[in-house]
Amino acid sequence: MSLSILIIAEHASLGYGGEAALALHYFRILSERGQKVKLIVHERTRDELTRRFGKDASIEYVSDTPFVRALWRFSRHLPQRISSFTIGYLMRLITQRKQTIMARELIARDSIDIVHSPMPVSPREPSLLYNLGAPVVIGPMNGGMNYPPGFRERDQQLESAFIKAGRNMSDLLNQVFPGKRRAQTLLVANERTRRALPSGVTGEVIQIAENGVDLKLWRTIARQNSPKGNSTHVRFIFMGRLIPLKGVDLLLKAFHSASKKIPMSLSIIGDGPERENLEKSAELKNLLSSKEEVGKVTFAGWRSQTECAQYLVSSDSLVLPSLMECGGTVVLEAMAMARPVIATDWGGPQDYLDPSCGILVPPTEPEQFVQGLETAMLKLASSKDLREQMGKAAAKKIETTFDWDIKVDKMLEIYRRSLKKASNKKK
Helix, strand or coil: CCCEEEEECCCCCCCCCCCHHHHHHHHHHHHHCCCEEEEEEEHHHHHHHHHHHCCCCCEEEECCCHHHHHHHHHHCCCCHHHHHHCHHHHHHHHHHHHHHHHHHHHHHHHCCCEEEECCCCCCCCCECCCCCCCCEEEEEECCCCCCCHHHHHHCCHHHHHHHHHHHHHHHHHHHHCEHHHHCCEEEECCHHHHHCCCCCCCCEEEECCCCCECHHHHHHHHHHCCCCCCCCCEEEEEECCCCHHHCHHHHHHHHHHHCCCCCEEEEEECCCCCHHHHHHHHHHCCCECCCCCCCCEEEEECCCHHHHHHHHHCCCEEEECCCCCCCCHHHHHHHHCCCCEEEECCCCHHHHCCCCCEEEECCCCHHHHHHHHHHHHHHHHCCHHHHHHHHHHHHHHHHHHHEHHHHHHHHHHHHHHHHHHHHHHHC
16 A cells, blocks of 8 residues: 655755665655655755755755854854754754644645654654644654763763753653654664653654665675775774764774784774874874775775775774764664674664674773774684674674665554554544
């Protein structure tokens, strides 16, 4: 049975990365399957969506007012996390208010069956999507994260105070804007996120993975890019934003020690405010190099999705030492390319990895964590058979659990289940 589906998100973009990709994948795959799907999204992703889906795609765009643009300019002077919890939230609220008005008109005019809001993924952030005239599904959400206890000093005092205040206000705000409390279905990635939901939720709560992998795309790229053969060393790779919570400074320390024991290299893919400091640190350790070589670290900067896949094909293992990673799509991408993963035993990677396909390092305290990363790197570097065995298990897990086509199958089941429950409520 074909459904009429309305997806509402601030962004739908692969270029923005992270949660912005979720709405794009749902819209893309549902459209490919012949479902009647529409999308309401901010106009800042118009160019990308037009290139990808054409001018006649069923997409409505929300534009910024001069006031919102002024807020954005001001927010650039604030720390990223404070900006997101304050000015960023106000901007998202204004966008969602416009989307709510547009959604009510579309639902009345086009007989929409169900509304799906896949972002923001924060379980605490209030939603204005209620009284729309169609059942609402929100999620999968993924949040409720803090730094591990041994790393709380990384949480800046001012930022921590703002975030704590915001979380304390979340129940009040969710009463004022009760979209989550009134939603027909709330989707959560894990039990941690379930516990972070606002009080007073009346809808069904279902656990389902937040992220997925476009397996056809990544496998195609893998076939087109053969890995380098007869390597004299093991290639490790990091992919992500260069910000403090990603823990790349700790990875450099672990690599510095491990590379003296077994031939290996490390490529850092990504950019961000910490890049200059990290390059200086690598240079002081005599690790920095402009090209891949044994015992050295290269900083390759931001790369496109295709280029990232090419780097993964040429690597032996991904290392993600992030200290506050709710999701971690890059872990799934590495698994899709049959690469074992070393990651922090905290947050999102715990939802993806098990001993068959990766190594989770407990973030007890900085020194022990660095030692744990080093031990894991040495373990994988010392055994090609182990790397291949874990890589095959990783790829199998993606095929059976995290492929986007499988996720959309589950989402269609959730849509129909939500519709049935909403219909029974009316009787």
